[in-house]
Amino acid sequence: MQRVLLPITTIWWREIIRFYRQRSRLFSAIAQPLVFWILIGSGLSASFRPAGATDELDYIAYFYPGIVVLVLLFTSIFATISVVNDRREGFLQGILVAPVPRWRIVLAQALGGTTLALLQGVLLLLLAPMTGIRFGTASLFLTLGVMALLAFSLTNLGLLIAWRMDSTQGFHAIMNLLLIPIWLLSGAFFPSTGVPGWLAWTMKFNPLTYGLAAFRHSLYLDTTTKAFGEETTWTLSMLITGLFSALTYVGATLTASAKPK
């Protein structure tokens, strides 16, 4: 058992210690979403009311869960960029020639990114009461669970890309072209109600749509105001979120195990 756990914990621990020693990363992953939230949220609150929203829920409250997920996305992605650097610098090669199966390496990296994302997500949760959300034990634990699951899948999604990349520039390009749109079209920014058909379908096939729905469900579990603007059920959104994290993990492991040509 120790032989299985030791490599995982040591790789995980390194991710954490590196993050701690480069604290500017904390700032960059939280500041940008926060500024987005305050500027875009306040700006759009005046003119934009999410479809299906009740009176108590203005746009800034609607946007809040999306911003938490954006922080998770940013942190997970920043954590996986280190894989690209490690590869270039030779540190990863040292891990690859060690007698540790790839699935354990990927699991450790994914758990490292998840931990960091979760820590920053929790910082943002402190702002939840400002949007009228009230936490009970059930909703708090459920929220943390869903956040962990989301962070895990987003980190794996990042790893899936990072393991193929030789440069961080390429990684940034993919992030802008793929990851940000995935977030934009997840119901984080606007609900799917009333959008043009093609867009509604795109959102329906976006796995993160269900992640966000699950997150909204768990956030508002102990709050009387029910306003989601989503018709996705709790079961379906949890099911797809779980499936998504399993698939991204398997995908990242397969990418890491691919034999170089």
Add this chain to the structure above:
Amino acid sequence: MADTEALHSITTDSRKPKVPESRIEVENLSHAYQQRQALDNISFDVSRGEIFGLLGPNGSGKTTLFRILSTLMPVTAGTVRILGHDLATEVKAIRHLLGVVFQHPGLDAKLTVVENLRHHGHLYGLAGKTLRHRISELLERFGVSDRATERVEVLSGGLQRRVEIAKALLHSPRVLLLDEPTSGLDVAARRQLSDYLSVLAQTENMLVLLTTHLLDDAETCDRVGILDVGKLVALGEPDALKTQIGGDVVLIESMDNENLCTTIAERFGVSTVLTDGQLRIECERGHEFVRDVVAAFPEKIQSVRFGKPTLEDVFIKLTGNPFV
């Protein structure tokens, strides 16, 4: 026909008195990337206690060979056995036996020396007291104990390389593979490294295999294999390879290289090669040849250098190309 076959088998048998468990055996190894043949039918053996250098210019295939030996790339054609284990099927067993030092720094600059070593030890299943002892033992041996708690980023290049070797040795490997270990090191650090490697090979019976594109590095190895565009063009002790050339090497610089090249060849009956803007001549009695050639073309010759053959001469002789 039958006789030569019998003779051949006798010679191959007598070449293998050593047990396979103490050697790296590469047989007919080839590797191709899409269209390009990076390694072409390479065979060589290395024994424990020996320092073996793979010498070759950039693009000669030595990095590919290193990546295959260090288990980063699969064997696609031919066989490699490392201390009796087949690299194609027993990767896991082999990984425990290998200590690998990559060309790019393999240390995390944000971690301290000890943290880097601990991380490495954990990957190999070492923990607790055993690991702590082993770390302090190696730090002591490589003279970096006093820097143990400093971050790697503040150490000099030479010190970092020492920590890297300490890291590669942490799990007590039998084979040490180093990719361009001297790159970025000054002369003093380079010499120190080569001393460390000799001690390792001699006192611990370590099998040391390194790649290099520097002729000076290759000179310090017990045996070298010279690679050129994927082929092993020479294999043996540096001195033996140089003796193959025979005699001396004379290098001449002149105003009119092309013309002089043919004239000297005709007049003295030697083979002259024009490389890198100078004439290269191998001959038996170099000192006499220098005297005669200077006397024969006093106006044309700008400088003459005369010396014993180097590994560079071996490379040029075997490939016809300058070593770059």
